[in-house]
Amino acid sequence: METHxxxxxxxxxxxxxxxxxxxxxxxxxxLNAVIKKVCIKNGIKKRNAPAELFxxxxxxxxxxxxxxxxxEMIDDAxxxxxxVKTAFINGKSVVSASKxxxxxxxxxxxxxxxxxxxxxxxxxxxxxxxxxxxxxxxxYDNDLxxxxxxxxxxxTNYILTxxxxxxxxxxxxxLQAQQLGFAESNPVLDVExxxxxxxxxxxxxxxxxxxxxxxxxxxxxxxxxTAEDAQQAEKKDCVIKLVASAKKLKNGKVAAYxxxxxxxxxxxxxxxKNEYNGVVIESxxxxxxxxxxxxxxxxxxxxxxxxxxxxxxxxxxxxxxKLHHHKPNExxxxxxxxxxxxxxxxxxxRKDDFESIEEWHSNExxxxxxxxxxxxxxxxxxxxxxxxxxxxxxADPVIESLDIVKLKKRSLELAGFSGxxxxx
Amino acid sequence: METHxxxxxxxxxxxxxxxxxxxxxxxxxxLNAVIKKVCIKNGIKKRNAPAELFxxxxxxxxxxxxxxxxxEMIDDAxxxxxxVKTAFINGKSVVSASKxxxxxxxxxxxxxxxxxxxxxxxxxxxxxxxxxxxxxxxxYDNDLxxxxxxxxxxxTNYILTxxxxxxxxxxxxxLQAQQLGFAESNPVLDVExxxxxxxxxxxxxxxxxxxxxxxxxxxxxxxxxTAEDAQQAEKKDCVIKLVASAKKLKNGKVAAYxxxxxxxxxxxxxxxKNEYNGVVIESxxxxxxxxxxxxxxxxxxxxxxxxxxxxxxxxxxxxxxKLHHHKPNExxxxxxxxxxxxxxxxxxxRKDDFESIEEWHSNExxxxxxxxxxxxxxxxxxxxxxxxxxxxxxADPVIESLDIVKLKKRSLELAGFSGxxxxx
Numbered sequence: 001m002e003t004h005x006x007x008x009x010x011x012x013x014x015x016x017x018x019x020x021x022x023x024x025x026x027x028x029x030x031l032n033a034v035i036k037k038v039c040i041k042n043g044i045k046k047r048n049a050p051a052e053l054f055x056x057x058x059x060x061x062x063x064x065x066x067x068x069x070x071x072e073m074i075d076d077a078x079x080x081x082x083x084v085k086t087a088f089i090n091g092k093s094v095v096s097a098s099k100x101x102x103x104x105x106x107x108x109x110x111x112x113x114x115x116x117x118x119x120x121x122x123x124x125x126x127x128x129x130x131x132x133x134x135x136x137x138x139x140y141d142n143d144l145x146x147x148x149x150x151x152x153x154x155x156t157n158y159i160l161t162x163x164x165x166x167x168x169x170x171x172x173x174x175l176q177a178q179q180l181g182f183a184e185s186n187p188v189l190d191v192e193x194x195x196x197x198x199x200x201x202x203x204x205x206x207x208x209x210x211x212x213x214x215x216x217x218x219x220x221x222x223x224x225x226t227a228e229d230a231q232q233a234e235k236k237d238c239v240i241k242l243v244a245s246a247k248k249l250k251n252g253k254v255a256a257y258x259x260x261x262x263x264x265x266x267x268x269x270x271x272x273k274n275e276y277n278g279v280v281i282e283s284x285x286x287x288x289x290x291x292x293x294x295x296x297x298x299x300x301x302x303x304x305x306x307x308x309x310x311x312x313x314x315x316x317x318x319x320x321x322k323l324h325h326h327k328p329n330e331x332x333x334x335x336x337x338x339x340x341x342x343x344x345x346x347x348x349x350r351k352d353d354f355e356s357i358e359e360w361h362s363n364e365x366x367x368x369x370x371x372x373x374x375x376x377x378x379x380x381x382x383x384x385x386x387x388x389x390x391x392x393x394x395a396d397p398v399i400e401s402l403d404i405v406k407l408k409k410r411s412l413e414l415a416g417f418s419g420x421x422x423x424x
Numbered sequence: 425m426e427t428h429x430x431x432x433x434x435x436x437x438x439x440x441x442x443x444x445x446x447x448x449x450x451x452x453x454x455l456n457a458v459i460k461k462v463c464i465k466n467g468i469k470k471r472n473a474p475a476e477l478f479x480x481x482x483x484x485x486x487x488x489x490x491x492x493x494x495x496e497m498i499d500d501a502x503x504x505x506x507x508v509k510t511a512f513i514n515g516k517s518v519v520s521a522s523k524x525x526x527x528x529x530x531x532x533x534x535x536x537x538x539x540x541x542x543x544x545x546x547x548x549x550x551x552x553x554x555x556x557x558x559x560x561x562x563x564y565d566n567d568l569x570x571x572x573x574x575x576x577x578x579x580t581n582y583i584l585t586x587x588x589x590x591x592x593x594x595x596x597x598x599l600q601a602q603q604l605g606f607a608e609s610n611p612v613l614d615v616e617x618x619x620x621x622x623x624x625x626x627x628x629x630x631x632x633x634x635x636x637x638x639x640x641x642x643x644x645x646x647x648x649x650t651a652e653d654a655q656q657a658e659k660k661d662c663v664i665k666l667v668a669s670a671k672k673l674k675n676g677k678v679a680a681y682x683x684x685x686x687x688x689x690x691x692x693x694x695x696x697k698n699e700y701n702g703v704v705i706e707s708x709x710x711x712x713x714x715x716x717x718x719x720x721x722x723x724x725x726x727x728x729x730x731x732x733x734x735x736x737x738x739x740x741x742x743x744x745x746k747l748h749h750h751k752p753n754e755x756x757x758x759x760x761x762x763x764x765x766x767x768x769x770x771x772x773x774r775k776d777d778f779e780s781i782e783e784w785h786s787n788e789x790x791x792x793x794x795x796x797x798x799x800x801x802x803x804x805x806x807x808x809x810x811x812x813x814x815x816x817x818x819a820d821p822v823i824e825s826l827d828i829v830k831l832k833k834r835s836l837e838l839a840g841f842s843g844x845x846x847x848x
Binding site for chain 2: 024028030031129130131134135138139140141142143144268271283284287288289290291292293294299300302303306307310311314316319321327
């Protein structure tokens with residue numbers, strides 16, 4: 001019964017995660033994993049571990065034949081890519097938490113992984129402590145997965161929670177998130193949706209066997225969401241979340257995006273508050289499962305890294321079945337969405353883009369419309385990403401066919417709604 | 425890249441789940457699985473499938489060399505055991521949803537599974553649509569799992585929800601559950617905790633590598649929970665749930681039980697309402713994950729069965745790593761719990777069993793105490809299971825050491841609480 005593999009680790013980075021790993025592995029000999037060497041940037045800093053553990057030369061780790069696993073949790077995506085590539089070529093397996101690097105380089109890394117037979121695990125890179133990659137990979141078969149929607153960025157979720165619960169402005173909520181360490185001092189990557197986009201890019205590989213480029217996915221962040229938008233959400237018994245979503249369409253293709261979203265207060269996504277993450281998976285027979293946990297921070301990240309290390313003892317690797325064994329899926333933008341758009345000036349809105357406008361309000365306090373727009377129009381334009389325009393999808397926004405829509409448009413025209421503001 | 429195994433299925437049972445499976449497999453040829461034969465009890469009944477699909481002779485399925493997977497979802501645990509045993513011996517893999525059978529026969533079945541090399545999957549048997557077995561098996565390593573607590577029985581959870589939200593009596597809530605199909609016409613198995621106990625028995629195998637007998641686990645149901653108990657819970661800002669729990673103690677052993685429990689309203693378990701199930705897993709670095717979904721019913725069950733079938737195409741089997749590769753774990757009853765006990769007559773309570781009583785109230789409307797009791801005392805007595813006594817663990821009830829307790833006892837004595845009712 002000997003399938004236990006002895007793991008000798010080389011670690012890149014010794015921040016709180018790295019140090020936590022070091023402690024736990026020391027205290028848990030049954031894990032059968034030891035850290036042989038840690039590569040750090042700053043060789044002078046005092047560390048809570050013997051000095052001989054450390055080096056600033058990455059080749060000492062990468063060229064050590066005894067080290068069979070590289071654990072890499074560094075911020076620099078380009079450096080991380082070089083490290084992982086070399087590790088594979090040198091016959092080592094890799095545990096990674098570098099979402100940006102994975103989003104940008106997964107195709108090349110998969111090719112290399114297949115050639116070298118190495119294992120590449122990265123559960124920590126998306127939703128940290130929630131084992132979403134493992135479940136998509138192992139449990140939710142392609143043909144059984146109807147949709148997946150998720151809150152994958154804790155910073156933006158913290159900000160939105162505070163805007164709702166404490167009626168803070170976006171600015172003050174962001175400030176509070178930064179003070180508490182839930183947002184970076186440069187929050188652009190989180191706030192404008194880049195972090196969620198990176199995670200969603202490779203999540204789509206595990207969910208549907210698609211290998212998209214980040215540029216293929218329509219996305220934005222919460223930078224334009226205002227206290228007024230939050231009020232409108234409240235009136236509709238909703239909260240606002242930055243939702244990453246993917247859904248199998250009737251044409252067999254996949255609709256995917258990362259966009260702000262109205263979420264009904266009794267929806268499971270609304271349960272996800274503050275810095276938490278959560279994933280709702282809808283599988284065959286239309287049943288929903290909900291996975292919830294901490295999505296970032298040192299401890300949840302370390303917990304995911306540890307589970308990956310533990311799995312390597314049993315030679316586990318992602319098989320990317322949906323990519324290799326199934327008819328490949330592809331993204332589609334051939335569908336419509338119903339969206340709320342808040343604005344300060346009607347001229348910022350490209351009204352011709354809408355198939356129909358079902359609702360609009362305009363007064364000194366609040367300007368918004370609710371309309372139906374083809375997804376291609378969002379994909380091929382940027383007006384809705386500009387300052388002073390906040391596009392927020394409605395709850396259950398995807399519309400595959402237009403028949404009902406035409407009827408509604410007609411009914412609105414009949415009701416005289418297009419009178420004041422010409423729609424065409 | 426050919427690891428796709430063609431599955432030829434023999435199905436036992438053609439209720440809603442079986443019929444649903446039949447439809448989905450017909451509609452999804454990419455799943456590469458066909459149903460060759462279905463064994464039913466009642467051969468006369470009209471079915472929504474060709475007559476030649478059916479037989480009442482189980483040997484026609486079990487002896488067909490072309491059938492490589494038996495899917496068995498029948499109620500009779502003894503018959504199910506015979507079917508699974510024969511299937512293994514005849515070289516077939518098995519997907520099962522028979523929790524009682526698994527709870528009672530897992531040790532023998534594991535032995536047989538190892539001998540024959542068959543695969544035995546049963547995700548549908550616990551929490552149906554929530555992939556809890558798969559996650560415990562693959563993701564939460566023994567040494568990284570601190571605790572797991574769960575609501576695993578939908579009927580009792582429905583009843584408790586109605587007792588809280590609509591202030592129904594236990595009787596009326598049960599009646600409503602029966603009318604809606606969330607409880608059996610003979611509800612004893614659910615209501616008195618047997619169903620949850622069965623599920624917890626084999627969940628402990630996947631969580632901690634323990635193979636307990638059902639008799640090893642302290643349990644009861646919700647049959648004695650009263651509207652007055654619910655009121656007391658409300659006062660403590662709690663709800664009552666039937667909680668299945670397991671926790672690693674400092675002595676390295678595992679504390680496990682299935683008991684009614686006060687649950688703080690902001691606890692994740694309190695989010696689980698009506699017929700839903702949910703699991704909270706606490707892993708290394710003290711982080712909590714929450715898994716939530718439908719735990720019973722034809723559709724969630726079919727969804728879990730389908731995922732198991734799909735996994736068999738890739739030769740998946742549970743490896744029972746925690747049982748085979750780790751130092752075996754064992755159950756312990758060497759700890760204390762803090763419990764609320766509602767009662768009608770003080771004489772029904774075996775007061776000497778308590779180490780200390782921190783609180784008691786007695787008047788015409790309500791009689792209850794809150795005290796600390798050694799778990800062995802619960803294990804070796806039945807007074808707390810009798811009618812008119814409702815033992816409900818407090819939130820966070822497990823106490824490993826007694827020092828603080830002694831102090832509290834002393835403080836109560838000093839305060840004169842033991843005056844009216846002698847404690848020893």
